[in-house]
Amino acid sequence: MPLSPLLDRYDQVILDLDGTVWVGGVATPRAPEAVAAIRASGRRLAFVTNDGAHSPEEYVRKLWAIGCTASVEEVVSVGCAIQFLLAERPAGALVFVIGGPPVFRHVVEAGHRIANGTTRAESADVVVAVAHPGFDYNELAIATRALLAGAELVTGGRDRTYPSSAGISPGTGAITAALEYASGASARVVGKPDPQVFEVALDRMGSGRTLVIGDHLGADLAGAAAAGLDAAIVLSGVTSREQAQASVDPAPVAIGDDLASLVLSG
Secondary structure, three states, X not given: OOEOHHHHHOOEEEEEOEOOOEEOOEEOOOHHHHHHHHHHOOOEEEEEEOOOOOOHHHHHHHHHHOOOOOOHHHEEEHHHHHHHHHOOOOOOOEEEEEOOHHHHHHHHHOOOEEOOOOOOHHHOOEEEEOOOOOOOHHHHHHXXXXXXXXXXXXXXXXXXXXXXXXXXXXXXXXXXXXXXXXXXXXXXXXXXXXXXXXXXXXXXXXXXXXXXXXXXXXXXHHHHHHOOOEEEEEOOOOOOHHHHHHOOOOOOOOEEOOHHHHHEOO
């Protein structure tokens, strides 16, 4: 399948997952064809997500399940970016985690200790927060006390919402806002629109003219701009055509109904 002329300007493509490649685990229309066509053209690919509920291996299995080939090295989750950030710090910090099992794994692989379930949870050096289905008030309370005692706050993004199979759902940004409001702390945000997720992807892909394709103006478009990259917006997630057309600083280089209509010529 030939590609749209839009891709002629780029050597590699970074694809957002939620709202772009899939919604609630169901592929957006002809997304597997679009991904296959980008690969067939010889362009390098990466997949990025602010969803830290799953490991990179789980994302790869999910991509294969909808018909998109992918490798672990091509997937950069917000958990990967948090691990990259924490690994730059002296090892052995005590970290209280709000997040699913993959986030715990990323913290440990960065060389730090888990405070959850210990008597020192409220004395943690760092609080890491990423939205997950089991989030509860007790986590919020412990994290708030740790922050009031001086812990640093690292979170996976400011996304207010994300598209799920059940409809629009609260994102990590909602938890970030609650923690900041309760404690007065200012979060070091690693997820989009912070450029770090894109920078990790670029570090793996190598140099080249890069296009980001996503569905979220605040996360994907603004995050790409922060990383010095062009971005196109699809309307299969949380952004309407009117909102996309009204965005001028930054402005998307293209707008498409979905991934396939944006990158395929027919």
